[in-house]
Amino acid sequence: MSASLPPCPQCQSEFTYEMGELFVCPMCAHEWSADAVAGAEATHADANSEPVIKDSVGNVLEDGDTVTVVKDLKVKGGGGGTVKVGTKVRGIRLAPGGPDGHDIDAKVPGFGQMQLKSSVVKKVL
Structure with a gap:
């Protein structure tokens, strides 16, 4: 199989394949779209960064501010x-x-x- 295909998000199987615009896992029969993979990666990246806290008018707050x-x-x-x-x-x-x-x-x-x-x-x- 191609190394560029993502593993199955449910069972982590490496044997995924493409069927049209969907990815399919032959092990658990889970189907998902490429958009779902991109969204999951973005969510994972956001989870690793600290949340941005803004005041009532939209200014970014930092520790030590007045x-x-x-x-x-x-x-x-x-x-x-x-x-x-x-x-x-x-x-x-x-x-x-x-x-x-x-x-x-x-x-x-x-x-x-x-x-x-x-x-x-x-x-x-």
Whole structure:
């Protein structure tokens, strides 16, 4: 068989062959398209790279950036209160995959350590 044909995505058999626009595995009878192979490779490449986190206006955020809060945030838990619009938060740390979309760890002045969503902050340029 040709070395350029991909192995079967289900059983990893090397004995795949082309049938028109499809690839076919004679071992498990799985059929898939060349587009599916290209999409799987792109997904695999994306999985290896870090996710890009953007602020509310589309600026890319990085560890150590300074951001401002763009809307009032009610604080749940001990003491409560509200983080006001315009509050400047220095030295953020990105934490992708946080609970409920909270992807920033930061120390908010007057409130202490908190998790924020990138959709409620704007990078200070």
